[in-house]
Every structure is written in structure tokens, then in C-alpha cells.
Amino acid sequence: MKKVKESIAKYIFLIAGIVAIISVLAITLYMFLKGAPALFQVGAPQLLFGTVWKPTAAEPHYGIFYIILSSVVGTLCSVLIGVPIGLLTAVFLTDLTNSSPLGRTVSKILSSAVELLAAIPSVIYGLIGLMVLNPLMYKLEKHFFTGSETHQFTGGANMLSAIIVLAIMILPTVINISASSIRAVSQSLRSASLALGATKLQTIFRVVIPAARSGIMTGVVLGIGRALGEAMAINMVAGGAVNLPLPFNSVRFLTTQLVSEMSYASGLHRQVLFTVGLVLYIFILSINLILTRLRKKGEKAND
Amino acid sequence: MLQEIVTEMERRIMANNVKIKVENLDLYYGDNHALKNVSMDIYENKITAFIGPSGCGKSTFLKTLNRMNDLVENVTITGKVSLDSEDIYAQKVDVTQLREHVGMVFQQPNPFPMSIYDNIAYGPRVHGIRDKHKLDQIVEESLRGAAIFDEVKDRLKKSALGLSGGQQQRICIARALAVRPSVLLMDEPTSALDPISTSKIEDLMEELKKQYTIVVVTHNMQQALRVSDYTAFFLVGECVEYGDTKTLFSYPQDKRTEDYITGRFG
Numbered sequence: 001m002k003k004v005k006e007s008i009a010k011y012i013f014l015i016a017g018i019v020a021i022i023s024v025l026a027i028t029l030y031m032f033l034k035g036a037p038a039l040f041q042v043g044a045p046q047l048l049f050g051t052v053w054k055p056t057a058a059e060p061h062y063g064i065f066y067i068i069l070s071s072v073v074g075t076l077c078s079v080l081i082g083v084p085i086g087l088l089t090a091v092f093l094t095d096l097t098n099s100s101p102l103g104r105t106v107s108k109i110l111s112s113a114v115e116l117l118a119a120i121p122s123v124i125y126g127l128i129g130l131m132v133l134n135p136l137m138y139k140l141e142k143h144f145f146t147g148s149e150t151h152q153f154t155g156g157a158n159m160l161s162a163i164i165v166l167a168i169m170i171l172p173t174v175i176n177i178s179a180s181s182i183r184a185v186s187q188s189l190r191s192a193s194l195a196l197g198a199t200k201l202q203t204i205f206r207v208v209i210p211a212a213r214s215g216i217m218t219g220v221v222l223g224i225g226r227a228l229g230e231a232m233a234i235n236m237v238a239g240g241a242v243n244l245p246l247p248f249n250s251v252r253f254l255t256t257q258l259v260s261e262m263s264y265a266s267g268l269h270r271q272v273l274f275t276v277g278l279v280l281y282i283f284i285l286s287i288n289l290i291l292t293r294l295r296k297k298g299e300k301a302n303d
Numbered sequence: 304m305l306q307e308i309v310t311e312m313e314r315r316i317m318a319n320n321v322k323i324k325v326e327n328l329d330l331y332y333g334d335n336h337a338l339k340n341v342s343m344d345i346y347e348n349k350i351t352a353f354i355g356p357s358g359c360g361k362s363t364f365l366k367t368l369n370r371m372n373d374l375v376e377n378v379t380i381t382g383k384v385s386l387d388s389e390d391i392y393a394q395k396v397d398v399t400q401l402r403e404h405v406g407m408v409f410q411q412p413n414p415f416p417m418s419i420y421d422n423i424a425y426g427p428r429v430h431g432i433r434d435k436h437k438l439d440q441i442v443e444e445s446l447r448g449a450a451i452f453d454e455v456k457d458r459l460k461k462s463a464l465g466l467s468g469g470q471q472q473r474i475c476i477a478r479a480l481a482v483r484p485s486v487l488l489m490d491e492p493t494s495a496l497d498p499i500s501t502s503k504i505e506d507l508m509e510e511l512k513k514q515y516t517i518v519v520v521t522h523n524m525q526q527a528l529r530v531s532d533y534t535a536f537f538l539v540g541e542c543v544e545y546g547d548t549k550t551l552f553s554y555p556q557d558k559r560t561e562d563y564i565t566g567r568f569g
């Protein structure tokens with residue numbers, strides 16, 4: 001009886017596991033099936049590298065190059081801002097606040113703030129961006145472009161706003177993962193460095209961070225994934241016109257492209273949107289691949 | 304010329320110059336009185352061993368000599384420790400400079416996860432040496448000093464973590480030598496090593512004492528007897544007996560020392 005129970009239980013676990021595998025396979029298959037046809041109908045070069053997006057014109061153009069570029073540039077810039085801030089915060093939490101009771105209190109407060117930051121829904125980020133960041137950007141925009149004949153005013157909903165919102169949104173990921181990998185660096189390496197007469201900061205930047213490198217890189221890559229996949233907040237703050245990703249341009253990302261047009265698109269237009277989804281999906285897949293590699297490397301380094 | 308150097312070396316080895324003078328040192332971790340009124344002269348170009356059961360304070364005492372205890376929270380230290388007649392706990396002392404003079408080797412080999420070369424060059428680099436040629440020279444000297452140059456000279460750019468435990472420990476010794484200290488503190492440097500690696504390190508210590516003052520913590524009495532010139536026996540934070548190694552082991556003055564070295568406890 002016991003044995004039967006055991007084997008039934010085993011199959012239940014197996015089925016549970018299969019659900020996840022089937023889902024991911026089905027989604028991958030679906031994305032490729034739905035996203036690939038437009039590549040042939042429009043032509044891959046025209047679609048991927050075309051810069052004109054006029055899906056509903058009498059003679060429609062389906063060029064998504066600026067959209068891809070906006071996603072890539074927006075993500076990279078937000079990572080360039082978010083990672084240094086996140087890394088320094090992680091170091092502060094792990095190595096600079098652990099030597100006094102006051103420091104530990106500060107560290108605890110900061111940690112819960114970071115956790116809360118992770119829990120805030122992206123629509124709230126969008127809302128704050130919309131109410132606070134955009135007016136600020138509008139002021140800057142007026143400052144820089146008053147009298148300009150070529151600039152299209154956006155009211156502050158631009159690339160820069162999107163980058164700043166994304167940079168803040170990836171902070172918790174970068175901080176938490178960096179902090180745990182920095183904590184995992186053996187205390188004896190820190191002692192060895194200090195015993196050689198290195199200062200605390202030299203120890204952090206020359207020994208601890210390099211030793212935690214693969215973990216920190218994991219945090220960065222996950223941050224990239226989060227920024228790339230974010231739709232709601234960007235949709236609210238980035239304007240939404242298809243433009244070259246310059247700081248004060250209204251821009252559209254891969255994600256917001258789907259959000260803003262999927263509801264009414266039909267025919268080839270709809271198929272092209274699936275291609276946009278496929279491009280996003282391939283980006284995310286590659287990031288996961290990098291992640292798996294990094295983890296393997298990290299495990300090797302820890303052996 | 305050579306004769307003069309040899310004579311000078313002999314003089315230094317024969318003479319008992321006080322390198323480190325410890326007077327009435329007390330150390331507390333919070334309320335825990337971990338070192339009780341320790342006074343001791345540590346002699347230049349000699350090997351001084353600290354022995355005693357676990358938790359007797361020997362490692363704690365070692366760490367007061369390069370102020371590594373400063374890193375511990377709630378630690379209070381009173382008394383005086385002087386290196387070359389300079390009080391190392393004085394206000395004006397720069398701890399990083401002190402640690403250039405007093406190097407340390409730890410119980411577990413702890414090379415940095417970087418190349419052998421970068422491990423050795425780490426100390427000189429943090430102290431501002433950038434010149435590639437000079438660094439090359441220091442790295443080679445230090446590796447030779449730690450008797451490991453021939454084993455690693457073809458793989459200086461490879462990770463130090465690929466070496467055996469005994470080799471890693473000698474890399475750590477070379478790393479400590481690279482900042483050109485005059486004192487070398489060794490905290491149970493062989494307790495994680497096999498007998499062959501241990502004897503290599505012991506031979507090395509014998510060699511190193513010509514240039515350095517060595518203080519070694521060991522739980523192994525045979526090791527103290529084999530390598531050290533002076534031995535201090537610690538028990539619950541107290542330095543029970545300190546003196547010439549052979550005398551201490553042959554004619555212990557204190558009953559507790561005798562009990563420990565004859566294996567009656569610990």
C-alpha cells in the first residue's frame with residue numbers, strides 16, 4: 001500500500017514538473033510560429049532595419065529598427081546608471097555598516113527599503129514618473145530646445161524619463177544579488193588584504209568585488225532582463241512615438257509597442273506585432289542563456 | 304665584504320635584540336577578559352612560538368601585534384606594545400603602515416582568487432608601486448623567499464587557487480613578504496597542511512628568520528620544539544611561562560606548563 005502511494009506521489013510531482021516544461025516549449029513554439037511569417041512577407045531586412053513605422057497608411061511601412069534600438073539603448077543606459085548605484089548600495093549594506101550597532105540599524109532600514117522597492121508594482125513607478133519626472137523633463141526640454149525648429153516637443157514624456165524609471169526599477173535586483181554574493185566572499189580574504197596594509201576601501205574594490213564578480217554579473221544580467229521586459233512603467237513615461245532613441249525624444253520600446261497597438265491591429269500589422277514580440281522573446285532567451293553560463297562559471301570559481 | 308655580511312648576520316642571530324616589547328597588555332571582548340596582564344619581549348631574528356590549548360588567547364595575542372583585533376567590535380586593549388621602541392597603539396600610528404612592517408600568514412591558506420603574480424603584487428600595489436619592472440622584481444624575490452619560485456615560475460599568470468594547499472600557503476607567505484615586513488606573524492600556518500608541506504614550511508621558517516622576526520602560534524608542541532627559539536605557554540588568557548624553548552620544554556618552572564607539555568591536559 002505504502003509503495004503504491006509513493007509511486008502515485010512520484011507521478012503527481014512529475015506532472016507538476018511537466019506543466020512548466022510544456023508551458024515554456026509551447027510559448028517558444030507559438031512565438032516562433034506567429035512571429036516568423038511577417039519576416040518573410042515584409043522581408044527580414046526591411047522589417048528589422050526599416051526606420052519607418054506606418055502600419056495603417058495606404059502604403060504601409062513596417063520598420064521596427066527604432067523600436068529595437070530604443071529598447072536596447074534604454075536598457076543599457078538604465079543599467080549603466082542603476083548598476084553602479086546598486087553595487088555601491090550592496091557594498092554599503094555588507095561591508096560598511098557591520099562594525100557598529102548604529103550601522104547595523106541603518107543597514108536593516110536600508111534593506112527593508114530595498115525590499116519594498118522591489119515590491120512596488122510597476123504601474124506605481126509609471127505613475128510617479130508621470131507626475132514627477134515628466135514635468136521636470138518638460139522644464140529641461142524647454143530650457144534646451146526653446147526656439148528649435150526641428151525638435152518635437154513631448155511635454156517631458158521621453159527616453160530620459162524611461163531610463164531613470166528603469167534604473168530605479170532594477171536597483172532591488174542588482175542590490176540583492178550583489179549583496180548576497182559579496183556576503184559570500186570569505187572573511188579570510190578580507191583579513192588577508194587588511195593584514196597586508198590595504199585600507200578597507202582598497203580591500204572592497206580590489207579583492208571583495210572581484211571575488212564576487214560572477215554573482216554581481218548575474219545581478220546585472222537579471223537587471224537587464226527586468227528592464228528589457230518592463231512595459232507598464234515605460235508606457236506611461238516614455239511618450240510612445242516611434243523615434244530615434246535620443247534623450248528628449250518620445251520613444252517606443254518593444255514592450256510598449258505591443259501594449260499600445262495589439263488591441264486594434266489586424267492582418268499583416270498584427271503579424272508584425274508578433275514579430276516584435278518574437279524579437280523581445282529572443283532577447284530574453286539570450287539573457288537567460290548568458291545567465292546559465294555565468295552561474296556555471298560561478299560554481300566553478302567556488303570549487 | 305661577504306665576510307662582513309656574514310658576521311653581521313651572525314651577530315644579529317646571536318644577539319638578543321628586542322624587536323617587540325609588550326608591557327602589561329590586557330584585552331577584553333566586551334566583558335570577557337581575554338588576555339590578562341601579558342608582558343613579553345620578542346627578539347629580533349628569532350622564532351617565537353605561542354603554545355597552549357584552544358581558546359587560551361594565543362591567537363588573540365598574536366593579532367594584537369599587527370592590530371588585527373581593531374576590526375573586532377567591542378574590543379578594549381590596555382597596556383603597551385612597542386615595535387622597534389615605537390608604541391604601535393599610539394594615536395598617530397597609521398595601521399596600514401604598521402601592517403607593512405608586521406606581515407601575517409593565516410591558518411587556512413587564503414590566496415586571493417586571482418593569478419599567482421597578482422596575489423604577490425597585491426601588497427606592493429596597494430602601497431603605491433606601479434612600475435611593472437619593479438613589481439616583476441618584487442614578485443620573483445618574494446616567491447624565491449618563500450621557496451616556491453621554481454614550482455610556479457612557468458604559471459605566474461594562472462590562478463593561485465589551482466595550487467595545492469601547501470603551495471597556496473607558501474604563496475601566502477610570499478604575498479606577506481612582498482610588502483617587505485620585518486616581522487612575520489604566523490597563525491597556525493601548518494594546521495591545515497599535510498606532513499610534507501608542513502616540513503617544507505618549517506624549513507622555510509628556519510630560512511626566513513635570518514631576515515625576519517617570526518612569531519608563530521601553534522597547537523603542535525613538537526613543532527614549537529622543532530622550529531622555535533623561544534616559547535610562550537598561554538592558559539586562559541594568561542602567559543603562564545615564557546622563555547628559551549629548550550629550557551621551557553626540559554625544565555618547566557610552572558606546574559601548569561609541565562602538565563601541558565607532558566600531555567596531562569589540553
